[in-house]
Amino acid sequence: xxxxNKQLFLDTITFPLxxxxxxxxxxxxxxxxxxxxxxxxxxxxxxxxxxxxCGRDNWFIKNHLNxxxxxxxxxxxxxxxEENIVEDIRHFPFDDKIFDTVTFIANLNHVPSSLxxxxxxxxxxxxxxxxxxxxxxxxxxxxxxxHKVVAWYDAIFKSHYDVDHIRGMDEEEAYYIRDEExxxxxxxxxxxxxxxxxxxxxxxLNWVTIGWKSNQIL
Numbered sequence: 614x615x616x617x618n619k620q621l622f623l624d625t626i627t628f629p630l631x632x633x634x635x636x637x638x639x640x641x642x643x644x645x646x647x648x649x650x651x652x653x654x655x656x657x658x659x660x661x662x663x664x665x666x667c668g669r670d671n672w673f674i675k676n677h678l679n680x681x682x683x684x685x686x687x688x689x690x691x692x693x694x695e696e697n698i699v700e701d702i703r704h705f706p707f708d709d710k711i712f713d714t715v716t717f718i719a720n721l722n723h724v725p726s727s728l729x730x731x732x733x734x735x736x737x738x739x740x741x742x743x744x745x746x747x748x749x750x751x752x753x754x755x756x757x758x759x760h761k762v763v764a765w766y767d768a769i770f771k772s773h774y775d776v777d778h779i780r781g782m783d784e785e786e787a788y789y790i791r792d793e794e795x796x797x798x799x800x801x802x803x804x805x806x807x808x809x810x811x812x813x814x815x816x817x818l819n820w821v822t823i824g825w826k827s828n829q830i831l
Contacts, residue, residue: 687702717736742828
């Protein structure tokens, strides 16, 4: 379910509080940052969706797209089954041209740099002509601060919100990648008509880059 105008207003004026509060579920009448990202992305999906790097519980597909798609990951997070796990992310286990949208939600930076072009090429392959790709990324300074807050919170309260620390980060991963790299890699993969939509309720510090697969058959 998409957020109402009232919820969008509340989330906007409380963004600083929500940014430093560690909660993944909605509470206090406010949206979590996770819900917020997924809400923006669900507004841009076209239909049957592949969520790459789906994370815990395959949450986006199950709870925001009502099961209309597939979630895949290389790490068996809580709530994932064997059908969600892809051993070799260089080869998505799907036929050509079957998804309407492919999403990389807050995780393209966690794809090892040497594999990013390969994964985006696979996303292009499994996408139908006329379909779109969504890549979310946040302001570098904001991302680093959020990671530090989460790490401190886990250290103090012995919680397990910092999934990057839990699974371990590859030396080719990063806490963020810049817009220029995202756009260059999407272009190399074949995507066109690239657009950048900022998340208003996060004061423009997070955004989604959208690219399209041409309808033209070459």
